Amino acid sequence: MRLAATAAVAHLASLASAACDDVADGFASLYGGTTGGLSGIEVVVNNLENLRTYASAEGPHIIKVEGTITVDLAGKELEVASDKTIIGVGDSAHIENGGFGIHGVSNVIIRNLRITNPGDPDESDHDCIQADNSTNIWIDHCLFDDPSGDGLVDLRKDATLFTVSNTIFRNHDKTFGIGWTENVVAEGTIHHNWFDGTHQRNPSADNLLHAHLYNNYVTGVTGYGHYARGSTDARIENVYFVDTADPITADEDATLTSTGIIVEGDSGEPAADQGEAFSPSDFYDYKLDATEDVPSIVEGSAGPQAGICS
Numbered sequence: 635m636r637l638a639a640t641a642a643v644a645h646l647a648s649l650a651s652a653a654c655d656d657v658a659d660g661f662a663s664l665y666g667g668t669t670g671g672l673s674g675i676e677v678v679v680n681n682l683e684n685l686r687t688y689a690s691a692e693g694p695h696i697i698k699v700e701g702t703i704t705v706d707l708a709g710k711e712l713e714v715a716s717d718k719t720i721i722g723v724g725d726s727a728h729i730e731n732g733g734f735g736i737h738g739v740s741n742v743i744i745r746n747l748r749i750t751n752p753g754d755p756d757e758s759d760h761d762c763i764q765a766d767n768s769t770n771i772w773i774d775h776c777l778f779d780d781p782s783g784d785g786l787v788d789l790r791k792d793a794t795l796f797t798v799s800n801t802i803f804r805n806h807d808k809t810f811g812i813g814w815t816e817n818v819v820a821e822g823t824i825h826h827n828w829f830d831g832t833h834q835r836n837p838s839a840d841n842l843l844h845a846h847l848y849n850n851y852v853t854g855v856t857g858y859g860h861y862a863r864g865s866t867d868a869r870i871e872n873v874y875f876v877d878t879a880d881p882i883t884a885d886e887d888a889t890l891t892s893t894g895i896i897v898e899g900d901s902g903e904p905a906a907d908q909g910e911a912f913s914p915s916d917f918y919d920y921k922l923d924a925t926e927d928v929p930s931i932v933e934g935s936a937g938p939q940a941g942i943c944s
């Protein structure tokens with residue numbers, strides 16, 4: 635039964651097959667797991683009205699997105715209810731002019747989509763994905779590449795048990811923020827992502843109880859790369875940095891352990907370790923790739939892929 639799949643099994647399944655109903659690995663696999671619309675109603679949508687209707691419907695749905703869907707009222711976030719998988723068919727599904735809002739819900743998967751959500755960052759709060767106060771979220775094989783708008787991904791107000799994997803962040807200022815809370819409760823896994831020429835927050839991980847970052851590829855970042863902010867406990871493993879201003883930074887109250895890091899090109903010095911970070915393998919199984927293989931693996935497989943959902 636897929637619901638009982640371990641993180642390790644789910645990870646293998648995602649590598650091997652084109653299943654639109656894969657389940658999450660990492661912290662999102664804990665406490666009931668992140669299964670999205672598994673075993674629910676399966677629909678294919680190619681227009682805004684149907685996307686909006688099914689995303690906010692009750693009960694588990696696998697919503698397969700075909701082609702480009704343009705959100706009217708640029709910057710709007712479509713609300714996503716609990717137990718949803720929203721997944722692109724093939725490698726060209728695109729949500730433009732808007733994004734997704736995940737507010738006070740649980741068990742949401744967003745995969746294999748390009749999302750661009752324009753807006754004026756000084757006047758609005760438009761993100762490609764914004765999650766507040768929600769649990770069990772998996773963002774995987776997406777491409778966020780909008781130069782305007784607020785954040786590409788903002789996970790806020792105790793949003794927890796999330797995994798962000800195999801995703802490309804490109805062409806943006808405030809890339810990926812986690813936090814906006816005094817509580818130190820959130821737990822997340824961030825792996826095999828490509829932060830490509832972005833500026834700040836790659837990610838900024840503020841007040842996370844556990845932040846596990848591994849096998850990410852960070853290139854040409856002009857602000858800072860992985861940031862253990864506030865009281866975050868961060869374990870960083872086998873991340874490859876190229877031409878990145880401040881590859882790893884940490885606040886005074888953060889715990890930070892980084893191992894297997896490669897820093898090359900015109901990059902700054904990564905922050906020194908502070909204390910001893912938690913051990914991710916106490917929570918779930920995962921496979922660490924060799925750091926020197928990260929550029930080819932991530933360039934080859936991050937972002938939407940034809941074989942993920944057909």
Ligand SMILES: *[C@@H]1O[C@H](CO)[C@@H](O)[C@H](O)[C@H]1NC(C)=O
Pocket residue numbers: 738767791792815
């Ligand atoms: C989350 O939502 C619950 C229920 O609405 C509320 O009581 C709680 O204060 C919220 N937490 C945060 C951090 O916003």
